[in-house]
Amino acid sequence: FWRNLEPQAPDALLAIIRHYREDSRPGKIDLGVGIYRDEQGRTPVMAAAKAAEGLLWQTQPTKAYLGAEGDVVYTALLAQLALGESLARSDRLVGVQTPGGTGALRLGAELLARASPGATVWTSEPTWPNHGPIFTQAGLRMRTHRYYRAGDREVDVHGMLADLAHARPGDVILLQASCHNPTGATLGPADWRQIAGLCERKGLTPFLDLAYQGLGDGLEEDAAATRLLLNELPDALVAYSCDKNFGLYRDRVGALWVQSESSERSDAVYSNMLALARSLWSMPPDHGAAVVRTVLEADDLRAKWSAELDTMRGRINALREALGASHPALAPLARQRGMFALLPLAPAQIAALRAERGVYMAGNGRINLCGLTLATVPDLLDALRHYLPE
Ligand code: LMR
DSSP: OOOTOOOOOOOHHHHHHHHHHHHHOTTTTEEEEEOOOOOSOOOOOHHHHHHHHHHHHHHHOOOOOOTOOHHHHHHHHHHHHHHHHHHHHHHTTEEEEEEEEHHHHHHHHHHHHHOOOOEEEEEEESOOOOHHHEEEEEEEOOEEOOOTTTTEEEEHHHHHHHTEEEEETEEEEEOOSSSSSTOOOOOHHHHHHHHHHHHHHHHHEEEEEEETSSSOOOOHHHHHHHHHHHHHHOOEEEEOTTTTTTTGGOOOEEEEEEEESSSHHHHHHHHHHHHHHHHHHHSSOOHHHHHHHHHHHSSHHHHHHHHHHHHHHHHHHHHHHHHHHHGGGTHHHHHHHSSSOOOOOHHHHHHHHHHHHHOOOOSSEEEEEGOOOOTTTHHHHHHOOOOOOO
C-alpha cells in the first residue's frame, strides 16, 4: 500500500534539537531552533503563564468541547492586543483560534485556495522554511521576491518592490510583520507604506505573519505594520503565534484573522474558516489559549506578562548590541530586530563550527541570538574568528 511513498529527509531545523541534545561536549552552544532562552540558558514557563495555569487548575469548571472557532474570548482579547481596539471591533474582521501560528497559516492557505485557487503567494527570499510547504500543500503556487541584500545586510526594498511589480491582481503577499525570520532585517514605516500602496494599486492581498509581537521594538511598534495594512486595504489575513511572546511553544496557541471588504462577505468568510478548521483539526487545543485569555483578562497578570516580555526583548537587544560592537562583520546585528540573524558563513564553515566547536546553527547561517549569554558571546566570537570577513 505504501510503496509509492518516497522517504523524506527529517526537517532540518527540528533535527538540530536532536543533534544538539546528543552532543556531550560541555561548551556546546545551541543557536538553532527559535526559542527564547534567559541569561542562564533556560526557557522557563513565564511567571504570568504559570500563575494563569494555577488559576485555571483551581477554577476551570469543565473541559467540554467549545467549537471549531475555539475560545472566542481569547480571540477577541488577542485581537485587541495584536490589531488594536478599533480594528478588533470591525465587523469586516473575523477570527478563530488556531493550533499555533502554523495552524493559522495553514488555515489561511486553505481559505485562499478555496476562494481563489489560481492565486500565487509571494514570499521573501529567504523566509521561514516551513512557509513553502504550508502553502504548496494547500495547493497554492508560490513565487519569491528579493528581500535581503547580502552586501550591507539590509532589506533590499527596491528589489522587493521591483519583483512584486510582477504580481497579478488577486495574488497574495505573505509578509512577516516584524522580526524577520531568518534575516532580522526590518522594513521601516515608509517601506510599509510603499507596500500598502503597491497592494492597493495592483489589487494584492497581504497575509501578515505576526509571530514575534513584543520581541522586536515593543508590543505596539511590532504590530504597527499589520495595523497599517489592515487600515489601508479592503482584504487581508493575519496569522498570529503566541509561541514566543507567551512562551507557550508546545501548547500550540495561535489565531487567524481575515478582513474582507464588507460585513456580508465576512459572514461567508467566517463560515468557510469554521468548515475548514473542522476538517483540519476539528477544534483547536484549549489549554494554552485559556492561559493567554487568563493573562489578558487580569490586569495584574497582564502587567506581569508585559514586564517579562520587556525583559526578554531587552535581553535580545542587549545581545544584538554586544555582538554588533564586537566585530565589523556583525555590526548590522545591532540594527536588526528579533531572535534571528544570518551570519555570512559558507556551508563548510557552518559544518566545521558544529563538528569542531559544538556551535549549532541552521544550515543557512541563521543564528537564534537567544542561545547566547553575555558570557558566551566571547566563545562564539572565538569560534568565528577565522571565518568572519574583516
Ligand atoms: C524557528 O524558525 O526556529 C521557529 O519558528 C520554530 C519552528 O517551528 O521552526
